[in-house]
Amino acid sequence: MPTAYADDTCDHGRQLNEHYDAATAGQTLLARLREAFLAAGRDPERLSRDDVAGIDQLHLGGRSASRALAALGELHGGERVLDIGCGTGGASRLLAAEYGCEVAGVDITSAFVEVANWLSAATGLAERTRFLCADAAGVPLSAGSIDVVWCQHALVNMPHVPRVLAEWQRLLVPGGCVLLHELVAGDNREPLALPVPWARTQATSHLRCREQLERAMALAGFEPLEMEDVTDAALAWRQEHSRRESQPDGTTQHPTALPGPALIFGNEFSRMGRNLRDNLAAGKVRVLAGSWQRGKR
Numbered sequence: 286m287p288t289a290y291a292d293d294t295c296d297h298g299r300q301l302n303e304h305y306d307a308a309t310a311g312q313t314l315l316a317r318l319r320e321a322f323l324a325a326g327r328d329p330e331r332l333s334r335d336d337v338a339g340i341d342q343l344h345l346g347g348r349s350a351s352r353a354l355a356a357l358g359e360l361h362g363g364e365r366v367l368d369i370g371c372g373t374g375g376a377s378r379l380l381a382a383e384y385g386c387e388v389a390g391v392d393i394t395s396a397f398v399e400v401a402n403w404l405s406a407a408t409g410l411a412e413r414t415r416f417l418c419a420d421a422a423g424v425p426l427s428a429g430s431i432d433v434v435w436c437q438h439a440l441v442n443m444p445h446v447p448r449v450l451a452e453w454q455r456l457l458v459p460g461g462c463v464l465l466h467e468l469v470a471g472d473n474r475e476p477l478a479l480p481v482p483w484a485r486t487q488a489t490s491h492l493r494c495r496e497q498l499e500r501a502m503a504l505a506g507f508e509p510l511e512m513e514d515v516t517d518a519a520l521a522w523r524q525e526h527s528r529r530e531s532q533p534d535g536t537t538q539h540p541t542a543l544p545g546p547a548l549i550f551g552n553e554f555s556r557m558g559r560n561l562r563d564n565l566a567a568g569k570v571r572v573l574a575g576s577w578q579r580g581k582r
């Protein structure tokens with residue numbers, strides 16, 4: 286029923302905006318990040334992609350994981366990409382800068398969209414990336430206007446995956462590709478250690494097991510091409526980052542350091558990271574990277 290959908294979507298959007306913009310304290314995320322770049326001796330209007338890497342890769346493995354996904358999808362350059370749940374836009378900028386893609390990012394968290402647009406302008410990538418605030422189940426783009434749907438760690442936030450996948454079918458050209466780097470439930474079904482970076486409660490975490498994800502993709506009409514379980518590499522990366530975050534000053538933002546994820550997630554971030562590490566190590570969470578094709582018709 287349309288009304289129920291509207292209510293559910295509203296609730297989902299509000300809950301995510303609260304989750305990802307929790308550290309606000311009377312100042313927008315954009316204003317806080319700009320101040321942090323100034324304090325680190327950077328001009329917030331002229332930044333490099335290295336400068337912003339600490340705040341624009343909100344997934345396990347950082348830029349290496351995005352490059353590996355692009356390799357898995359055999360991106361050659363020039364593709365029209367839709368980055369679903371783009372966050373602050375790091376993967377979109379990577380695909381534009383390193384692969385010459387033309388990227389639209391969509392995210393339901395308005396503070397992230399504002400930051401994504403600013404970071405693209407500041408890094409000189411505004412002409413090849415644009416960001417829209419919308420639910421992935423209703424993207425304001427034309428049917429058949431996208432070659433590649435790209436999605437990293439965002440389905441885990443979504444309660445309405447079949448509707449989102451139907452939207453990917455509408456947006457992709459025949460033969461278009463889906464590239465997914467996603468968190469799924471492992472065999473250990475004990476409750477997650479919480480909070481984790483994507484959720485503070487069990488009810489707002491939408492982890493599905495690999496088989497459920499594969500079935501949902503098949504039901505939506507996508508043919509599997511490749512699938513890799515990248516959990517071991519993700520765990521090693523998370524262990525290393527948790528080790529660094531546990532060093533003196535590792536959990537809080539040093540006043541002159543380049544901004545890191547704690548500026549987005551607040552001081553809870555190191556705990557979220559440790560919980561994610563422990564959930565991965567205990568087999569409660571696994572990480573997949575895969576590609577699918579939309580049928581040619």
Ligand SMILES: C[S@@+](CC[C@H](N)C(=O)[O-])C[C@H]1O[C@@H](n2cnc3c(N)ncnc32)[C@H](O)[C@@H]1O
Pocket residue numbers: 301305341342343344369370371372373374375376391392393394397419420421422436437438439442443482483
């Ligand atoms: C864990 S973050 C990952 C961000 C980004 N993909 C990255 O890897 O840096 C998940 C993102 O998905 C977004 N998201 C969740 N549900 C969404 C929805 N229904 N529509 C659009 N974006 C959504 C969140 O706002 C958040 O920015």
